[in-house]
Amino acid sequence: QVQLVESGGGLVQPGGSLRLSCAASVTIFSIYTMGWYRQAPGKQRELVAEITGGYSTNYADSVKGRSTISRDNAKNTVYLEINSMKPEDTAVYYCNANRRAFGLDHWGQGTQVTVSS
Secondary structure, three states, X not given: OOEEEEEOOEEEOOOOOEEEEEXXXXXXXXXXXXEEEEEOXXXXXXXXXXXXXXXXXEEOOOOOOOEEEEEEOOOOEEEEEEOOOOHHHOEEEEEEEEEHHHOEEEEXXXXXXXXXX
């Protein structure tokens, strides 16, 4: 059974920084593509950033240049850091582990991030 546990959400001031962590209990973590998605009220869930097993990364245009996704395969953990936070970054952030070519797609419970002064 796969479990993804996010941490690090909360209230952030505009212009501040955020670091989210996601600890995964998956077999052979290193072969999964790990991603962070977010869903704001009234909007669809969207990709924020993802990192493959080969460490290739992909970022949404909205966070490109001010965010970094990384992974520590020894700790089965993926991280997301976003700088220069904006009110429009407010959302529930979800961790994802997938091998979609094999029909595997797992989600965490989500962590609320609110950007407000």
